[in-house]
Amino acid sequence: MSGSDRPSSVTAQHLRAQRDQRDPVSQARAERVPERDDVIEVLARLREILLDRSPSETLSSDLEVVHGLLSRLTRERSASSLLETLPEIRHCLGMDVEAAYHGDPASQSYAEIIEAYPSILAISTYRIAHSLYQLREPVVARVMSEWAHGRTGIDIHPGASIGCHFFIDHGTGVVIGETTVIGNRVKLYHGVTLGAFSNRKGREDAGKKRHPTLEDDVTIYPNSTILGGETVIGAGSTVGGNAWLTHSVAAGTRVVIEAPRLVQSADDDLEGGEQTRNYNI
Numbered sequence: 001m002s003g004s005d006r007p008s009s010v011t012a013q014h015l016r017a018q019r020d021q022r023d024p025v026s027q028a029r030a031e032r033v034p035e036r037d038d039v040i041e042v043l044a045r046l047r048e049i050l051l052d053r054s055p056s057e058t059l060s061s062d063l064e065v066v067h068g069l070l071s072r073l074t075r076e077r078s079a080s081s082l083l084e085t086l087p088e089i090r091h092c093l094g095m096d097v098e099a100a101y102h103g104d105p106a107s108q109s110y111a112e113i114i115e116a117y118p119s120i121l122a123i124s125t126y127r128i129a130h131s132l133y134q135l136r137e138p139v140v141a142r143v144m145s146e147w148a149h150g151r152t153g154i155d156i157h158p159g160a161s162i163g164c165h166f167f168i169d170h171g172t173g174v175v176i177g178e179t180t181v182i183g184n185r186v187k188l189y190h191g192v193t194l195g196a197f198s199n200r201k202g203r204e205d206a207g208k209k210r211h212p213t214l215e216d217d218v219t220i221y222p223n224s225t226i227l228g229g230e231t232v233i234g235a236g237s238t239v240g241g242n243a244w245l246t247h248s249v250a251a252g253t254r255v256v257i258e259a260p261r262l263v264q265s266a267d268d269d270l271e272g273g274e275q276t277r278n279y280n281i
Helices: 007-019 024-030 036-050 056-071 076-103 110-116 118-134 138-152
Strands: 193-195 225-227
Touching: 007 024, 036 056, 036 076, 036 118, 036 138, 056 076, 076 110, 076 118, 110 118, 118 138
Parallel strands: 193 225
Antiparallel strands: none
């Protein structure tokens, strides 16, 4: 078999032809995309600064380094603008840590929350990514948010708008869509979805409000799903676990799911037949 007839050569020929077809993968290759590792490095440095892990004595020089690194990934104007938003982000993060401390009686200290709680990792990343998203740097923002998603199981789109004093208890399985609006002092539990209805119009829905709004002081318990851009959960409302909401509720509303009916059965009636009652341990 000649070199040109080898399976690898034939496959390579077909792949080269596909690369020339200008399909979505080929077009993506032509777009300017930052290296993922470089984005995560910048994110780590920004989180160190925002969570007071960098020495105060070197703060100015640390910011200069971050600005230089970020300028390689974004427009220099975006890098400068992001640095200007850091004091505002730092202010909100302080309230987020406070929300976690007071929202979880199991917490022992602020330091524990910053170092160990997935909520703070996800939210601090979101606040940085959101600022970049607003500066029209969506790829860098999305790489950051997806890195946090992989680490925590909390999926926050950087386009979402989230107020301060925000806490996600436990957090695994939380999804917050792009056009979600969340007020101040909101608390979510694990498994909560703030999503959109099934998208049948494709790209026609881009830019539209597709995800719900949660006003101030709302609490959403585990595994509840709230859908739709016109759905508003009024201020001070509480949504119980496993709820499914596609319509708005007024301020101060308590949404509960009817309790399951309990049926007591004899052991012999249980699935699987008679149960063994004697155990040797």
